[in-house]
Amino acid sequence: MNLRPFHVTLLSALSLFSCKPGTNSQYDSWRVYNGSKEGLKYSSLTQIDTSNVQQLQVAWEYRSGDADTLTHSEIQCNPIMIDSTLYGVSPRLKLLALNAATGKPRWIFDPQAEGDSIAIHVLRSVSYWQEGEDRRLFFTAGPYLWSINAATGKPVESFGNKGKLSLHSDLGEAATDRFVITTSPGMVYKDMIIIGSRVSENGDAAPGHIRSYDVRTGKLRWIFHTIPQPGEEGYSEWKDPNAYKFIGGANSWSGFSLDEKRGILFAPTGSASFDFYGGKRKGSNLYADCLLALDANTGKRIWHFQNIHHDIWDRDLPGPPVLVTVTLDGKKREAVAQTAKTGYIFLLDRETGKPLFPIEERAVPDTGALPGDEPWPTQPFPLKPAPFTRQLMTEADLNYLLPDSALNDVRTRWQSYRKGHMFTPPSRQGTIIFPGFDGGGEWGGPAFDPETGMLYVNANEMPWVLTMVDVKNGAAKKETNLAAGKRLYKTICMTCHGPEMQGGGNYPTLINVNKKYNAPQFMDLVNNGRRMMPGFKHLSNEEKEAIASFVLDLKKQQPLPYKGPQKPADTTRDLPFASTGYHKFLTKDGLPAISPPWGTISAINMNTGEYVWRDTLGIHPAFADRGIKTGTENYGGPVVTAGGLLFIAATKDEMLRAYHKTTGKLLWQTKLPAAGFATPAIYLLNGKQYLVIACGGGKLGTKSGDSYVAYNLP
Numbered sequence: 245m246n247l248r249p250f251h252v253t254l255l256s257a258l259s260l261f262s263c264k265p266g267t268n269s270q271y272d273s274w275r276v277y278n279g280s281k282e283g284l285k286y287s288s289l290t291q292i293d294t295s296n297v298q299q300l301q302v303a304w305e306y307r308s309g310d311a312d313t314l315t316h317s318e319i320q321c322n323p324i325m326i327d328s329t330l331y332g333v334s335p336r337l338k339l340l341a342l343n344a345a346t347g348k349p350r351w352i353f354d355p356q357a358e359g360d361s362i363a364i365h366v367l368r369s370v371s372y373w374q375e376g377e378d379r380r381l382f383f384t385a386g387p388y389l390w391s392i393n394a395a396t397g398k399p400v401e402s403f404g405n406k407g408k409l410s411l412h413s414d415l416g417e418a419a420t421d422r423f424v425i426t427t428s429p430g431m432v433y434k435d436m437i438i439i440g441s442r443v444s445e446n447g448d449a450a451p452g453h454i455r456s457y458d459v460r461t462g463k464l465r466w467i468f469h470t471i472p473q474p475g476e477e478g479y480s481e482w483k484d485p486n487a488y489k490f491i492g493g494a495n496s497w498s499g500f501s502l503d504e505k506r507g508i509l510f511a512p513t514g515s516a517s518f519d520f521y522g523g524k525r526k527g528s529n530l531y532a533d534c535l536l537a538l539d540a541n542t543g544k545r546i547w548h549f550q551n552i553h554h555d556i557w558d559r560d561l562p563g564p565p566v567l568v569t570v571t572l573d574g575k576k577r578e579a580v581a582q583t584a585k586t587g588y589i590f591l592l593d594r595e596t597g598k599p600l601f602p603i604e605e606r607a608v609p610d611t612g613a614l615p616g617d618e619p620w621p622t623q624p625f626p627l628k629p630a631p632f633t634r635q636l637m638t639e640a641d642l643n644y645l646l647p648d649s650a651l652n653d654v655r656t657r658w659q660s661y662r663k664g665h666m667f668t669p670p671s672r673q674g675t676i677i678f679p680g681f682d683g684g685g686e687w688g689g690p691a692f693d694p695e696t697g698m699l700y701v702n703a704n705e706m707p708w709v710l711t712m713v714d715v716k717n718g719a720a721k722k723e724t725n726l727a728a729g730k731r732l733y734k735t736i737c738m739t740c741h742g743p744e745m746q747g748g749g750n751y752p753t754l755i756n757v758n759k760k761y762n763a764p765q766f767m768d769l770v771n772n773g774r775r776m777m778p779g780f781k782h783l784s785n786e787e788k789e790a791i792a793s794f795v796l797d798l799k800k801q802q803p804l805p806y807k808g809p810q811k812p813a814d815t816t817r818d819l820p821f822a823s824t825g826y827h828k829f830l831t832k833d834g835l836p837a838i839s840p841p842w843g844t845i846s847a848i849n850m851n852t853g854e855y856v857w858r859d860t861l862g863i864h865p866a867f868a869d870r871g872i873k874t875g876t877e878n879y880g881g882p883v884v885t886a887g888g889l890l891f892i893a894a895t896k897d898e899m900l901r902a903y904h905k906t907t908g909k910l911l912w913q914t915k916l917p918a919a920g921f922a923t924p925a926i927y928l929l930n931g932k933q934y935l936v937i938a939c940g941g942g943k944l945g946t947k948s949g950d951s952y953v954a955y956n957l958p
Contacts, residue, residue: 271694271886274325274925277369277429278689278881282567283501285691285883287926291933293887296957297902297912303934303956304347305917308334311940311950312364314760315774316752318921319940320366320427320687320880323952325927326379326394333367335940335950337385341397344929347954351397355385358399358408362386363773368499368687368922369429371437373459380459382437384426386772387411387779389439391462404462411441414464415450418489422450423778428499428564428687431509433540435459438509440496444778445558446739447524447817449517451488452495454536456543466543470494470513470531477545478530490816491525493517494532498687499564501580502540503594509540510567510580514560520670520710520739521556521821523616528553535565535582535590537597547597551584553620556613556670557710558681559585563689563881570697571851572600581692581850583685583701586666587633588626591850601628601853611662613669614712614821623667628853632685632846633703635666637678643839645867645874646831654829654837661709670712670823678707678838681826688881688894688923693905697851700890700905702861703844704877706836707829712821713743726802729794732787735822736780737795742825745795751777751826758796766792784808835866843875845882845892847908857908862895879943881923893920893937896944900924900937918942918949932956 271280271288278285292300311317312335323332330344339353356362363386370383372394379394380403387410391403399407411424423444430439436456443450456465471488472478482488496511503510516525516532533552538545552559565582570591578594591600603626613619634641642655662668663676683704690701715735723731734743740751747753761769770788773779780788786808793801829837836842846858862876878894885891889911890903898919902912918941925936936954941947 272928274927275372276324277322277371277499278564278923279883279925281431281502281504283564283689284566284694285689285881285923286693287883287885289885289926289928289933290887291928292885292889292935292957294889294904294911297889299957300912300914300935300955301958303954305954306340306342306347306349306952308338308340308950310334310336310338311948312336313948316942317364317940317948318366318942319938319949320368320922321938322369322923323925323936323938324369324372325925325929326372328929329394330936330952331370331372331381331394332938332952333370333383335948336364337362337367339370339381339383339392339397341394342952344927344934347952353392353397355388355390360386360388361768361772362388363425363777363779365425365442365774366427367429368427371429371432373432373437375435382430382432382459384411387424389426389430389437389457391459402460409457409462411439412450414455414467415453419450421782422448422492423773423780424450427497431500431502432459433502433504433507433509436465438500438540440500440511442497443492443495443517445493445517445519446736447518447819448780448782449492451492452497452513454496454511454538454543468536468538468543468545470496471516472530481528481530483526484524486816487525491516494529498560498562501564501567503567506595507540508546508594509538510565511536511538512561512564512582515552515555515558518819519556519558520712520823521614521617521819522554522619523614524816524819526554526618528620529555533559533561535561535580535592549590549592549597551582551586551588551590551624553623554618556617556619557667557677562683562685563687566690566692566699567594568692568697568699568850569694570600581690581699583690585679585684587631587635587679587684587703589629589632589699589701589848590626599626601626603627608667609665611664611668612671614671616820617669619667619669629848629850630855632701632844632848633679633683633705635679637663637676637707637838641838643831643835643837645839645872646835650831650833650835654831658837670710672712672714674709674711676707676829677710680704680706680708680828682706682877682879686879688879691882691884691890692850693884695886697849698856698884698905699848699850700882700884701846701848702878702882702892702894703846705838705842705844706877707838709827709829711824711827713824715820715822723806724802725790725793725804725806728787728790728806728808729792729802732791733794735819737791738825739823740777740825742827747825754795761796763792763796763798766796840872840874843878843895845903847905859903859908861892863897863899877944879921883924883926885926891924891935893922893924895919896946898941898946916953917951919944919946
């Protein structure tokens with residue numbers, strides 16, 4: 245399929261699909277993340293439809309008042325609605341209970357008021373459990389899982405330690421001082437809360453084991469080791485028999501889906517750490533980069549599918565899969581559809597994991613790797629559906645909209661980088677990563693319409709440049725704080741903040757950071773982390789003080805003798821290479837070096853694997869006035885309804901849009917108070933259908949917001 249056109253395209257197959265309102269009451273509420281445990285992002289409500297969507301108006305707006313504009317706070321939360329109360333989180337991780345009809349707060353729980361210093365991070369929803377009158381919410385803030393009384397907003401003190409459980413629990417001694425949070429909600433199954441984690445992506449990462457806890461007590465019920473231990477299946481896929489002792493990652497950070505009838509939990513995992521060099525983790529690296537099907541009762545593996553072998557490109561499975569029913573060869577098949585950062589969709593049998601469309605294991609050209617690494621010789625390539633993004637950037641893809649001077653500059657840089665195919669290894673000279681670190685598919689994930697078999701997926705098409713540098717490990721016998729700070733910055737901080745502290749991607753610049761933080765504030769930040777930044781409590785005080793002397797330019801501290809550890813505490817984590825940070829391939833003026841589209845929304849008939857329509861998503865002001873549809877990067881997923889609509893925000897232009905789900909025609913759009921980098925929710929209350937979206941902004945240089953905005957018909 246040719247992905248270069250980015251206008252709406254219709255196929256003759258449109259006549260097969262109907263916008264007849266649905267009646268499936270299973271999907272008429274929004275009690276869990278993504279609308280259902282199957283992750284469909286589908287609503288069977290029909291009050292708002294293609295004939296009246298233009299009449300939508302603001303029903304209410306709630307402002308939490310705690311946006312952090314200085315550090316670009318966000319809200320990525322897809323709220324849930326239970327018994328007339330909407331539950332979500334604020335930019336500073338306050339748990340909110342709002343009247344779902346008016347937006348007025350019923351109670352607010354502030355985890356920081358409980359005396360803990362926590363990292364402020366994004367949280368994409370909360371979880372709910374009920375038995376009789378016992379109604380509980382589960383959400384995470386910093387390194388803790390909280391159990392909160394849904395009626396009162398008070399901690400349930402019988403759970404864990406007076407209402408909270410450390411996310412370090414049951415990960416082993418090596419993880420006790422490592423960075424562990426969650427960005428996606430746990431999955432409730434029977435009387436268990438099942439959780440994943442977000443961990444560091446460097447050599448200091450904690451393992452990403454999946455755990456299940458008793459909802460009443462917080463006691464461990466089961467654990468699945470995503471980095472297999474001796475005697476477990478998958479252990480032999482790691483060449484170093486001790487890898488499980490020091491390798492981290494392989495974590496399920498993007499959330500789960502659940503086949504409740506069968507008791508099967510579907511858990512996508514990310515890459516093993518360190519992201520960009522695999523010399524310490526040779527082998528295929530099971531169960532990193534896998535879709536896992538686990539027995540939700542016991543945690544035992546039923547099947548797995550690995551979408552990337554020996555990942556050295558940070559190609560985590562970015563979102564929970566959707567559990568779909570499709571018709572193939574005249575037969576109904578229950579399946580799981582997993583989108584990937586590569587732009588692929590893997591359609592697998594729900595019970596066996598066998599592909600329903602062909603997948604070929606193909607040899608990958610050996611273009612050379614960093615010394616000591618051993619890239620895997622093959623990778624899986626699904627034949628259907630066709631990729632929903634371009635997967636190779638060629639010279640013909642350079643941005644033809646640029647003036648000649650800018651185009652010549654990006655062409656010169658492009659020619660200097662390594663490229664050639666999607667699995668070109670990281671390199672010292674710089675390697676084009678495309679699709680980029682943030683997609684193809686991203687954490688918002690697709691929506692699925694069970695009436696029609698249509699899958700809707702939004703995507704990014706942004707190239708990045710990954711450059712690796714050699715690292716001399718170990719310290720000199722005598723160092724100043726400045727020399728030690730520079731050395732430690734290079735091994736610990738440079739991957740995110742760049743060699744010149746200039747930042748990149750989702751990571752901010754540290755230039756002039758001493759104007760924002762004094763030494764105690766900086767130490768608190770390093771200890772606890774914030775949003776994308778992990779905490780580094782495992783470093784000694786002397787190491788953190790040395791880093792502070794360098795980053796904050798503390799002239800009095802820099803010449804003093806460094807008194808911290810002179811050798812790495814764990815040589816198994818001592819890596820010979822580091823990356824210079826996350827850098828998009830942009831012009832000097834900040835425009836993408838690649839030609840449009842930069843963001844898209846696609847509709848795919850999963851019964852046939854064929855595309856029905858595609859359009860750009862988002863408006864870039866530099867080109868919109870010229871009538872050029874480019875699309876933009878986008879974060880947050882779509883929602884599809886039985887009323888014939890597809891709703892999505894996700895773009896930096898701060899718009900919320902409604903498309904005709906069958907034709908792709910834009911029917912309605914409205915300006916939000918801040919960009920809605922979140923998935924909308926839809927619910928019915930007092931006879932009225934509501935559409936609500938979190939407007940947190942903060943990403944892509946946008947202003948931060950603190951609003952939840954709900955819409956309904958007059």
